[in-house]
Amino acid sequence: MLVVMRQSATPEEIRGVVAAIEARGFKAHPIPGVQRTAIGITGNRGAVDAPVFESLPGVLEVIPVTHAYKLVSREVKAENSVVHIGAVPVGGPGLVIAAGPCAVESHDQMLTVARRVKQAGAHILRGGAFKPRTSPYSFQGLGEEGLKILAAAREETGLPVVTEALDVEGVDLIERYADCIQIGARNMQNFSLLKRAGRAKKPVLLKRGLAATLEEFLMSAEYILSEGNYEVVLCERGVRTFSDFSRNTLDLAVVPAVKSVSHLPILVDPSHGTGRRDKVSPLSRAAVAVGADGLIVEVHHDPNTALSDGPQSITPEMFDELVSELRQIAPVIGRSL
Numbered sequence: 001m002l003v004v005m006r007q008s009a010t011p012e013e014i015r016g017v018v019a020a021i022e023a024r025g026f027k028a029h030p031i032p033g034v035q036r037t038a039i040g041i042t043g044n045r046g047a048v049d050a051p052v053f054e055s056l057p058g059v060l061e062v063i064p065v066t067h068a069y070k071l072v073s074r075e076v077k078a079e080n081s082v083v084h085i086g087a088v089p090v091g092g093p094g095l096v097i098a099a100g101p102c103a104v105e106s107h108d109q110m111l112t113v114a115r116r117v118k119q120a121g122a123h124i125l126r127g128g129a130f131k132p133r134t135s136p137y138s139f140q141g142l143g144e145e146g147l148k149i150l151a152a153a154r155e156e157t158g159l160p161v162v163t164e165a166l167d168v169e170g171v172d173l174i175e176r177y178a179d180c181i182q183i184g185a186r187n188m189q190n191f192s193l194l195k196r197a198g199r200a201k202k203p204v205l206l207k208r209g210l211a212a213t214l215e216e217f218l219m220s221a222e223y224i225l226s227e228g229n230y231e232v233v234l235c236e237r238g239v240r241t242f243s244d245f246s247r248n249t250l251d252l253a254v255v256p257a258v259k260s261v262s263h264l265p266i267l268v269d270p271s272h273g274t275g276r277r278d279k280v281s282p283l284s285r286a287a288v289a290v291g292a293d294g295l296i297v298e299v300h301h302d303p304n305t306a307l308s309d310g311p312q313s314i315t316p317e318m319f320d321e322l323v324s325e326l327r328q329i330a331p332v333i334g335r336s337l
């Protein structure tokens, strides 16, 4: 259910509705919009008694939300959400590019890549300190040491940092060291992790699961918002199909699909989406053209020696070229870079 306030509603009237919702044991989610404030109601098992709320001062109407997901839907909030990662707005007119190595390998490696992507025009730095590897024998990441290196890279470049939390304990650490908590594809339906991220004081980058439908993807985002964290950026990173020429199939059609039903921003990850260095730039150009709010790209100064995802990491030179191409595409679709 959604309680839509009149445009003229006062802060006191909004507080009154929140109190009335909470008095019935439900959770109230005030969502300020450009036109009006709407207050989402969650936590109700059965139907909510709409007339009770309709009669409160300042209320325009009470409407049912038709989708299973509520707080992430455009029914609740018509205009696009802008999420800030550090000081970088994601979801506004400016395209956002996050770049960096798959994994933080050493201080030298991270700083070398960080300086180069900053110089090329990246806005956000990526790098995994906790890596979800298919094999337990593969490099698992530097852990807290990696987070310290990321903090040092931010210190030097001024770029905010996004890094993945594999578990609840990881969120505690990443909240301290980084600017954005990444929840990876394999953890998209780790519900205790989603709930913990929903109580975090930092924004969350939620990647789509390897076989997740649009509704499952949005329901996972809903978990985070329902706990009170509205700062969520979605990320399409490819899904499993029968296609055998790329690591995953980058589902670019999900971008306009998300935009039509949700107010949340969405980035595209062409690196995991293709798994091949030579396909990263073409799919990045397509992602921007299709309406993504930006990209998250793996860049390594020496991809052949990378400890993780070398085959899909582009070189700093390729990244330079890509950024300059995107700068030409952006204005065509009314965006800037």
Ligand code: PEP
Pocket (backbone or CB within 6 Å): 102, 128, 132, 183, 184, 185, 186, 207, 237, 269, 272
């Ligand atoms: C990553 O960003 O390095 C990563 C592991 O991504 P995904 O969860 O999409 O596989």
Ligand code: MN
Pocket (backbone or CB within 6 Å): 102, 103, 272, 298, 308, 309
């Ligand atoms: Mn990777």
